Amino acid sequence: RYEKNQKREDVKSHHYIISFDPRDAADNGLTVDQAQGLGEKFCKEHFPGHQAIVCTHPDGHNHSGNIHVHIVINSLRIEEVPLLPYMDRPADTRAGCKHRCTNAAMEYFKSEVMEMCHREGLYQIDLLNGSKERITEREYWAAKKGQLALDKEN
Template identity: 90%
Template sequence: MATLKHINSKNADYGAAEQYLLFEHDEFTMKPVLDENGRLIPREDYRLSTLNCGGEDFAVACMRANLRYGKNQRREDVKGHHYIISFDPRDGPDNGLTVDRAQELGEKFCTEHFPGHQALVCTHPDGHNHSGNIHVHIVINSLRIE
């Protein structure tokens, strides 16, 4: 059984969400983990896709759409929404859930529930404190372009 969590964001830096999904972060401070040379450490395993971004980077596509339609320009505007679908660690062995299948489910959930929104869908195979639960992040621009 999966659980769904929602977080709204007033952060205008859409790239920050992508950075969180692609690079290691300290689970307590939420700050990026750096190597001995001060560089970000990529996550070992993930699946990533974008929807309704027209071939552009998610952050660039969101900023362009916001400027085009004059939306999300004020500090108090909710710029995006972050959803996390967390699966039970037993869903892998008991139900055959894989990272690829979870990514497919996340993309399907996104297209069904957020049509017309620019979206970033990213699946991680490890949960909080490496509990082993597969989870899907869905980050959408609050502006619906279609």
């Protein structure tokens, strides 16, 4: 319809994850259904005009016990939408134009997730200032594979 996403390298979707603290289920009564509802509401408010899939899982791949929500949106907006706080160009509101994940948008989404957790009485971390104990994804997977090898050996 808009003759976009014709090339293999075109960005066709954006994937966002809202990951809740593992303690939220036991301490604050967070359920998968409640998390799904929060994810759907977040998606509707922050990604209007986009086709989306919202899917909630009860546990992470590392068995941390954290409920998390995947939000996958079609990169192409199919409806005209009002200008939202993270948008900075008129094209960001038009049907047939693509979603842009700018640094300003990510900062806005992070603050909105923190506000949502606060409003719902859930645990939260400071998403805007990062962790002092950061590891890269490569370091995470190296440690994970090393632990799997040790588990297999044991």
